[in-house]
Amino acid sequence: MNVLLDHLDLFRDGFIGTVSLTAASAALALILGVLIAGFRVSPVPPLRAFGTAWVTLLRNTPLTLLFLVAFFVLPQVLFPGISSYVLGVLALGFYTSSFVCEAVRSGISTVPLGQAEAARSLGMTFVQTLRMVVLPQATRTVLPPLSSIMIALTKNSAIAGAFNNPELFSVQKVLSDKGYNVMVIFVWVALAYLVLVFLISGFFRLLERRMEVAR
Amino acid sequence: MSEVSVTKDAAPAAEDLVVLDNVNKHFGALHVLQDIDLKIARGEVVVVIGPSGSGKSTLCRTINRLETVDSGHISIDGKPLPQEGKPLAKLRADVGMVFQAFNLFAHKTVLENVMLGQTKVRRTEKQAAETKARALLDRVGVGNQADKYPAQLSGGQQQRVAIARALAMDPKVMLFDEPTSALDPEMINEVLEVMKQLADEGMTMVVVTHEMGFARSAANRVVFMSDGRIVEEATPDQFFNNPRSDRAKDFLAKILHH
Numbered sequence: 001m002n003v004l005l006d007h008l009d010l011f012r013d014g015f016i017g018t019v020s021l022t023a024a025s026a027a028l029a030l031i032l033g034v035l036i037a038g039f040r041v042s043p044v045p046p047l048r049a050f051g052t053a054w055v056t057l058l059r060n061t062p063l064t065l066l067f068l069v070a071f072f073v074l075p076q077v078l079f080p081g082i083s084s085y086v087l088g089v090l091a092l093g094f095y096t097s098s099f100v101c102e103a104v105r106s107g108i109s110t111v112p113l114g115q116a117e118a119a120r121s122l123g124m125t126f127v128q129t130l131r132m133v134v135l136p137q138a139t140r141t142v143l144p145p146l147s148s149i150m151i152a153l154t155k156n157s158a159i160a161g162a163f164n165n166p167e168l169f170s171v172q173k174v175l176s177d178k179g180y181n182v183m184v185i186f187v188w189v190a191l192a193y194l195v196l197v198f199l200i201s202g203f204f205r206l207l208e209r210r211m212e213v214a215r
Numbered sequence: 216m217s218e219v220s221v222t223k224d225a226a227p228a229a230e231d232l233v234v235l236d237n238v239n240k241h242f243g244a245l246h247v248l249q250d251i252d253l254k255i256a257r258g259e260v261v262v263v264i265g266p267s268g269s270g271k272s273t274l275c276r277t278i279n280r281l282e283t284v285d286s287g288h289i290s291i292d293g294k295p296l297p298q299e300g301k302p303l304a305k306l307r308a309d310v311g312m313v314f315q316a317f318n319l320f321a322h323k324t325v326l327e328n329v330m331l332g333q334t335k336v337r338r339t340e341k342q343a344a345e346t347k348a349r350a351l352l353d354r355v356g357v358g359n360q361a362d363k364y365p366a367q368l369s370g371g372q373q374q375r376v377a378i379a380r381a382l383a384m385d386p387k388v389m390l391f392d393e394p395t396s397a398l399d400p401e402m403i404n405e406v407l408e409v410m411k412q413l414a415d416e417g418m419t420m421v422v423v424t425h426e427m428g429f430a431r432s433a434a435n436r437v438v439f440m441s442d443g444r445i446v447e448e449a450t451p452d453q454f455f456n457n458p459r460s461d462r463a464k465d466f467l468a469k470i471l472h473h
C-alpha cells in the first residue's frame with residue numbers, strides 16, 4: 001500500500017506516459033494501417049508492392065529490434081535530436097500499423113465484390129469506392145481484431161519505457177532500484193494495465209454495439 | 216489554315232452510341248469473347264441471349280470496363296474507353312449498370328443509394344439530389360420505401376431501386392445483366408415493366424436476359440451469343456420465328472418448350 005501512496009505522482013506520471021504513448025501510436029497506426037490497406041487492394045501495382053513490403057517487413061521484425069533501429073539508426077541518418085517520445089511513437093505506430101493493415105484488409109475482403117463494382121459503375125473513383133462503400137461495411141468485421149491489436153499495443157508500449165520514456169512499466173524499475181518489494185510494485189503496475197485494457201475493450205464493445213444498432 | 220478542312224469521316228457515325236470493334240478476351244485459356252463486332256445505335260434496345268457460359272455477362276461488363284479486354288476497341292459516344300483512373304470513372308458515370316444481384320449499398324438507405332452517385336460523382340447539391348432521387352423512386356414505384364435499408368426490401372423492389380440509382384446519373388446507355396434472374400417469379404414483371412417503360416422512353420439499352428417476352432416486346436434487335444461469338448443478329452420477330460443458325464434453333468427449342 002505504501003509504495004503506491006508514497007509515490008503516487010510517479011505512478012500517475014507512468015500511467016499518463018503509457019496512455020499518451022498508446023494513444024499517439026494508436027492514431028498513427030490507424031492512419032497508416034488504413035492507408036497501407038488501401039495500397040494493398042489498389043489497382044496500381046507499385047502501390048500494392050509497397051504495401052506488401054511494408055507489412056512483411058514490419059510485422060516480421062521483433063518490436064525490440066525496431067526500437068533499436070528507431071533509437072540508434074534513425075537519429076544518425078535522418079533526424080538528429082529527435083525526442084525519445086517521438087521515436088517511441090514511431091516504432092510502436094509503424095509496427096502496429098502492419099497489424100492494423102491486415103485486419104482492415106481482411107475486413108475489406110468480407111465485403112461482397114458487387115458492392116465495389118456497383119460503386120465503380122456509378123463513376124466513383126477507387127478512393128471514393130473504398131472510403132464511402134467498402135470501408136464503412138468492413139468496419140464491423142474489423143473492430144474485434146482491432147480491439148486485440150490495441151490491447152497488444154498498450155502492453156507493447158512498455159518497451160518504450162526501456163528506451164528513456166516514462167511509463168508504467170519503467171515505474172517498476174525506478175522503485176525496485178530504491179529497494180521496494182518488487183512483487184507489490186508489480187501488483188499495482190498490473191492493476192493499472194488492467195484498467196487500461198478494460199477501458200479499451202469496453203470502448204470497442206460499445207462501438208460494435210453501436211454498429212449493430214445502426215442497421 | 217488546313218485544319219479547318221479536316222474531315223470527320225473517321226469518327227463513328229453520330230447515331231452509334233456504343234461500338235465494339237473486333238473485341239477479344241480470354242480468361243486464362245478460355246477465349247470468352249471472340250472477334251466481337253457490335254454497334255448499338257442511340258435509342259436502340261438490344262437484347263443479348265445465349266446459353267449459360269457463352270460470354271453474355273462478360274460482353275456486358277466490358278462495355279463499362281468492369282472487365283478489361285485483350286484486344287479490339289470499345290467506344291462510347293465516339294470516345295474510346297479510357298484505361299484507368301479518373302477518365303474511366305467519368306465515362307462510367309454515363310453508363311448505367313444493373314446487376315443480377317442488385318448490389319445496392321447495404322449500409323445506406325434506399326434514398327441514400329440513389330443520392331450517392333449524384334452528390335459524390337456529379338457533385339449535385341444535396342437538396343436537388345434528394346428531390347431527383349425521390350422522383351425516380353416514385354417513378355419505379357418504391358417511393359414509400361425511401362428510408363428503409365436494402366435488406367428490408369423484396370428482391371423486385373431492390374432491383375427497381377437499383378434501376379433508379381443508375382438512372383439518377385442520367386446515363387447515355389443502360390446495361391442490364393440478367394436483371395430478373397435472381398427474382399421470384401411474381402416479382403419479375405414489376406421489374407420488366409419498369410424496363411419496358413424505359414425502352415419506350417427512348418433509353419439506349421443492352422439487356423442480357425432469358426425473358427423472351429421482354430425481348431419480343433421491347434427489343435429492336437436480338438443478339439444471340441454462343442461460345443464467345445455473336446452467332447446471329449436479327450429483329451425479335453425474325454429471330455424467334457425464323458432463326459437462321461442451328462445453334463439458335465437448338466437454344467430456342469430448349470427454352471421455349473419445357
Ligand SMILES: Nc1ncnc2c1ncn2[C@@H]1O[C@H](COP(=O)(O)OP(=O)(O)OP(=O)(O)O)[C@@H](O)[C@H]1O
Binds near residue numbers: 247267268271273274
Ligand atoms: N472472372 C472469371 N474468371 C475465369 N473465368 C470466368 C470469369 N468470369 C467468367 N468466366 C467464364 O467465362 C465464361 C463466360 O462467362 P459469362 O459469365 O460471360 O457467361 P454468361 O453468358 O453470362 O453465362 P450465364 O448465362 O451463366 O450468366 C464462362 O465459362 C465462365 O465460367
Ligand SMILES: [Mg+2]
Binds near residue numbers: 271272393
Ligand atoms: Mg451471366
